[in-house]
Amino acid sequence: MSKQWPDLKKEMDNIQVPLEKLDKIIQNTAPQLKKKKSKLKIVSYTAGAAAVALFIFVGSASVSPAMAKIASHVPLIGTFFNDVQDEGLQIAGQKGLTQIIDQSSKDSGITLTITEMFYDGTRLVFGYTQESLFAIGELERPTLEVNGREINFSSSYSGDFITPQKYKGMVEINPTEELPEEFELNMRIDAIGIIPGNWNFQFHVKQSNQVMVLRPEEVRMIEGANVKINSLKIGPAGTDLAVQVNSKEEMDFQPFDLEFFVVDDGGNVLDQLGKDAHGETENGVVETQVGYLFSPLKEGAKKLRVIPYKLENNFPLEKVMIPLEGQKYPFKFSQGDFGAITVTEIQSNEEQIIVYFDVNSESLYDNRLTRNPIWLEDEQGNSLVLEEAPFAKRIEGNSFKQVFKASEIERAHLATFQYPEPIMYDEFELQVPDK
CATH class of the missing domain: 2.60.40.1630 (bacillus anthracis domain)
Structure with missing residues (x-):
């Protein structure tokens, strides 16, 4: 602005x-x-x-x-x-x-x-x-x-x-x-x-009448806690996942640390847009309601995998800096246990810098790379991430691009962290009925 x-x-x-x-x-x-x-x-x-x-x-x-x-x-x-x-x-x-x-x-x-x-x-x-x-x-x-x-x-x-x-x-x-x-x-x-x-x-x-509500009755045991999907609401503006977690008061389990991937039968991973939680304790049992908002489901999806996972606590994030000066394409840099990034092309002009890259990882990741982002910094270490567009954008498959603020490209650095692999748990499988 x-x-x-x-x-x-x-x-x-x-x-x-x-x-x-x-x-x-x-x-x-x-x-x-x-x-x-x-x-x-x-x-x-x-x-x-x-x-x-x-x-x-x-x-x-x-x-x-x-x-x-x-x-x-x-x-x-x-x-x-x-x-x-x-x-x-x-x-x-x-x-x-x-x-x-x-x-x-x-x-x-x-x-x-x-x-x-x-x-x-x-x-x-x-x-x-x-x-x-x-x-x-x-x-x-x-x-x-x-x-x-x-x-x-x-x-x-x-x-x-x-x-x-x-x-x-x-x-x-x-x-x-x-x-x-x-x-x-x-x-x-x-x-x-x-x-x-x-x-x-x-x-x-x-309420808009274009919402489909799934109420599976399955429960998964995760680190001693009962995890149940109360509902999955599929609407034109988003996908709402409501989860109930019951755990004993003395347990070390933190329900708010629990995350989910939602993946359709075409392999599309929904982007997580928000999260909220509240809970209460009764007779030594903590009941926590956690809500997750995801991007809209793609048309034609028939099955969904809802996959619980956690990110490792107290993992020391080591920053990785790659100078752009003298780099020849493609070049690769590590994101630790999570995988690696291969930069295939960088375009720049007076208004912006566009980085094209591939993600090489066995882990799941969304369309914006919210769990394993990369970014550009100028020679003073200032972030060149755009406030109005802070995330990468999937082109197709494992190929992405991200737009950054203009800067002297020869003096800029690509940056990321060495990320841990997420800890995955048994998934839920849901059928999406015909409308």
């Missing part, structure tokens, strides 16, 4: 309007909005308001590239999740599975708008915008009531500034208990950043 904000008045006074681009946006958006009319009456009103906003930009006679960029990032009602980094929410947005809220609340000079939400039993996510003289950014933890009863939950936040005065963000809620398919939600936010206030929202939430 640029550190220098454009002077909006000067920008409006200068400029060349990208009329064709804006016209296309409006033309392409109008048919989509008409299709969504039957969902909520409010759509036709808010869609019109969004279109008016676009015409205001066009009618201002001229718009600089900076203003055009801002215009292209203003979220249209009904399209909030379409361009987020999260693949599952992109799918939900593009399929029209989100619920339009468009509710605003103002206090302390800050207008907060809940624009859209998505709920399918695997994920509960809210999209919002925040507007003020100088937008603050992320929200403080909200208070949530479901059908009048306050719930416990963990949460995660993400977002970015559209302009100095406007912030677009998402809140993902992970309840500690299963929510009903349909409910009234009250949301209260007491602070935005360091600014106290009172922002209240109330709306109806209805």
Whole structure:
């Protein structure tokens, strides 16, 4: 994100309007909005308001590239999740599975708008915008009531500034208990950043009906603890694995250390997106509920392997540094017991460095290499990892690429750690019924 904000008045006074681009946006958006009319009456009103906003930009006679960029990032009602980094929410947005809220609340000079939400039993996510003289950014933890009863939950936040005065963000809620398919939600936010206030929202939430729930009854014994899959929910925006772990209080077993690979019958490993846990002790037995959120299941999968594993505790991670100067392709460097990386090509220009590489390992790994990442550092040891794209991306098979910040490539270093092999346990096998 640029550190220098454009002077909006000067920008409006200068400029060349990208009329064709804006016209296309409006033309392409109008048919989509008409299709969504039957969902909520409010759509036709808010869609019109969004279109008016676009015409205001066009009618201002001229718009600089900076203003055009801002215009292209203003979220249209009904399209909030379409361009987020999260693949599952992109799918939900593009399929029209989100619920339009468009509710605003103002206090302390800050207008907060809940624009859209998505709920399918695997994920509960809210999209919002925040507007003020100088937008603050992320929200403080909200208070949530479901059908009048306050719930416990963990949460995660993400977002970015559209302009100095406007912030677009998402809140993902992970309840500690299963929510009903349909409910009234009250949301209260007491602070935005360091600014106290009172922002209240109330709306109806209805679960998307495109969710499949598997409830296997199998139990595995892992290091003396009983591990049971309570449910596996398969939805368009993600795959939710709910696990119950029963262990004796005196045991050394830590349920939160337990991880899972979810692999379909095509060999595709789902990416883990999140994790939460809570538990209680009764009569010397600790019952822990652990939730894992994974990326969406690929179409056509018939069988799933759910494989428990742990990473070795107290393993000394030894850093490996490989200077790029003088390297000839392909070249290989070790990731310890986990395997090795073979770099096949590196491309660079003024804007970025792209590293192409293969993973050589007998262990399972996901599409982003979250368990065995590599990264680039400049000659001062500063990380060149992109904040907006911090992970590698699978091309196919064991081939990956990762984009990094631009730097003097001859002075840069590739870095990784010597990783241990994961400790694997007996897997669960699940059948995916036809829809």
